[in-house]
Amino acid sequence: FAYRANRSVDDAVNMGLHxxxxxxxxxxxxARILFxxxxxxxxxxxxxxxxxxxxQLSVPTSICQWITSFLTDRQQLVRLGKLxxxxxxxxxxxxQGCVLSPLLFSLYTNDCTSKDPSVKLLKFADDTTVIGLIRDGDVSAYRQEVEQLSLWCSHNNLELNTLKTVEMTVDFRRKPPALTPLTIMNSTVAAVDSSKFLGTNISQDLKWDIHIDSIVKKSPAEVVLSSSTEKVQSTTGTDDTVLLRCQVSSVLFYNCLVWGS
Structure with a gap:
């Protein structure tokens, strides 16, 4: 979804929820969701x-060689004050900070896909989410795809951070049974009740209370409203609008097509 025309975070989260x-x-x-x-x-x-x-993506050889040259034998140093x-x-x-880097990573992980239709793999730059659509308690396909993801990472020099990787289950059955924990590289993945999905807090009941509470606390609206009267009076209407859009609206309305509908 990242760096593609007419695609956004909203599309990725909406598709996952769909x-x-x-x-x-x-x-x-x-459903079992692995973040x-x-x-x-x-x-x-x-x-x-x-x-x-x-x-393999039919990028011209000259461009491939240029990118390889760009990434190879780079000189780096650290400067702190006069040292x-x-x-x-x-x-x-x-x-780090290069405009091309996120695109290169997306192309680098382009062949990381799911082969089973009951397991969806959503990627947005370096954010990856695995959604296992479980039926009749059969988790074999889901576990196999997670294992394949782990193998793909080892073959491509990517390290799965099992300490920060978490799993959430969405189960609306009246009496859901206890589930066997998921393991990756002999490490048990933590089971959570809610997690951030591309910046949006999603909970296992698929309600948005946690997300709304978090953005209200995160929004600097209180800081803006508590500004001194003299400071407020010194700003023009245009200044107020810019301040609102940059510091408040960008937080309150982020991904609102998902949680605000």
Missing amino acids: FILQHLDKPGTY VDFSSAFHTIIPDILQIKLS TSGTRTISTGAP
Whole structure:
């Protein structure tokens, strides 16, 4: 969804919820959602592997070679005040803050997909979410796809952060049975009642109370309203509008097409 025309965070979250709600309309169903966390995602790109992937996507050879050259043998140093460290040569990952880096990571992970139709893999830059649509208690496909994701990561130099990766279950059955915890690389994944899905707090009851409470607390509206009278009087109407849009509206209305409808 990231860096594609006519696609946004709203689309990714809406599609994920659509998969879940459509599935839950059927009897004997529930969903397991794995919110995957990668350790230093952009820093793990291997230029040679990326070049192969770009070639498979029919990117011209000259562009592939240029990107490989751009990522290889980069000189880095640290400067603190008047002190400067020695120079180190880096040939892994993409430069932090570079406009091209998120796009390269999206292309690098393009072949990370789910083969089973009952398991949906949603990717937005370095955010990955696995949705298992479970029916009649059969979790074999879901567990297999999670295992394949783990193997894909090991083959492509990406590290799954099992300490920050969490799983949430959405189950509206009257008497849902206890579930066997999910394990990744011999580590048990923490089960949670709510988690952030691309910046939006989603809970296992699919209600938005937690998200609304969080954005109200996060919004700097209180800071704006508590400004001194003299400061408020010194601003023009245009200043107030800009302040509202930048500091308040951007927080309150983020992804509101999902939770505000």
